[in-house]
Amino acid sequence: NAGVTQTPKFQVLKTGQSMTLQCAQDMNHEYMSWYRQDPGMGLRLIHYSVGAGITDQGEVPNGYNVSRSTTEDFPLRLLSAAPSQTSVYFCASSYGAGGFETQYFGPGTRLLVL
Amino acid sequence: SQQGEEDPQALSIQEGENATMNCSYKTSINNLQWYRQNSGRGLVHLILIRSNEREKHSGRLRVTLDTSKKSSSLLITASRAADTASYFCATAFQTGANNLFFGTGTRLTVIP
Numbered sequence: 001n002a003g004v005t006q007t008p009k010f011q012v013l014k015t016g017q018s019m020t021l022q023c024a025q026d027m028n029h030e031y032m033s034w035y036r037q038d039p040g041m042g043l044r045l046i047h048y049s050v051g052a053g054i055t056d057q058g059e060v061p062n063g064y065n066v067s068r069s070t071t072e073d074f075p076l077r078l079l080s081a082a083p084s085q086t087s088v089y090f091c092a093s094s095y096g097a098g099g100f101e102t103q104y105f106g107p108g109t110r111l112l113v114l
Numbered sequence: 115s116q117q118g119e120e121d122p123q124a125l126s127i128q129e130g131e132n133a134t135m136n137c138s139y140k141t142s143i144n145n146l147q148w149y150r151q152n153s154g155r156g157l158v159h160l161i162l163i164r165s166n167e168r169e170k171h172s173g174r175l176r177v178t179l180d181t182s183k184k185s186s187s188l189l190i191t192a193s194r195a196a197d198t199a200s201y202f203c204a205t206a207f208q209t210g211a212n213n214l215f216f217g218t219g220t221r222l223t224v225i226p
Contacts, residue, residue, distance in 0.1 A: 004156075033213065042202065043157075043216040058213065090156055098213045099144060099206025105156035 001026050004106035006091050012112045013081040021076040021109050023091030031094045031101070032074040033058070034066065036087040037108075043090065048098060049074055081113045118146075118203045118217035126223040133190040135220040137203030138183075144206045146179060146186050147214065151200045160188075160201075165208075195226045 007022045025032065033048035045058030049068040063085060065077040074093075078085060089109045094101040118139040127133050137146065145164045149157040161177045163170045163186065170177050176189040190197055200221050204214040 035216075040218060042218040043204075045213055045215070048213060059215075092157075100212060102147070102159045102162060103149075103157070103204075103214060105149075105158070107156045108154075 003027065004091055004093055004104050006089075006106035006109050008109060009107070010110045010112075012114065013078075014114055015081060015083060017081050019078050019081065021078075021089055021091075021111075023074045023076065023106060024072050025074075025091075025093040025104070026072065027093060027095075027104065028071060029093035029095050029104070030071065031096060031098045032068065033092050033098055033103075034064070034074070034076045035090045035092065036060065036085075037090060038087050046076065046089075050097065078111075081111075083113045085111065086113045087111060118205050118215065120201070120203055120217045120220045122220060123218070124221040124223070126225065127193055129193060129195055129224055129226050131193055133193050133197070133222055133224070135188045135201050135222070137186045137188070137217055139186075139203075139205045140184065141205075142208045143181070144208050144212075146177075147204045147206075148175075148177060148186075148188050149202045149204060149216075151202065151219070153199070157202065190222075193222075193224045195224050198222060198224045 004025045034046040035043040047066040049055045091106040092103040121136045147162045148160040174191045200219040202219045204216045
């Protein structure tokens with residue numbers, strides 16, 4: 001199994017540009033989530049999904065959209081990038097509800113917004 | 115914020131010594147989890163301890179949970195240079211969304 005994969009590994013955007021961060025898992029996990037990691041602030045939950053067709057907001061959802069059309073994929077869209085969105089983004093998945101089970105993390109996407 | 119807080123923020127020890135990291139939280143939990151992150155990599159799960167458990171072991175790792183004090187500790191015994199990483203506690207609360215809330219981490223450096 002590849003586990004949780006994320007693309008791209010690194011991206012530079014200009015303010016106002018849009019892009020999609022890709023996340024896929026091959027473990028048939030129902031729960032998937034997106035976190036951002038900023039220095040000194042730990043990981044903060046952006047959006048999560050408890051199954052295909054179901055998404056919900058986390059702690060810091062503003063400026064991001066998600067969709068979950070399949071069990072395997074959970075893309076994160078930045079509609080109009082801002083410098084405040086410069087961060088490292090992690091996708092994670094788990095068999096059951098995110099708080100009750102082990103989370104499996106992808107390698108991360110490092111995003112720089114100029 | 116619902117995040118837990120780790121203490122200390124940074125820890126430097128000699129290889130072979132034990133390392134202890136602490137995590138405190140504010141609200142009743144369902145479980146508490148510890149993760150490790152090597153520099154530039156994703157997080158890797160270490161141990162999950164449920165609210166009705168007091169201690170769990172996994173190899174050289176020992177986790178304790180004191181729900182009366184709302185705190186947990188992670189002990190790494192006989193540390194190795196390869197243990198150098200950041201360690202995060204994450205809590206799942208009894209009420210509200212079933213998500214994990216991460217602390218800010220402890221940066222552990224093990225000197226060979």
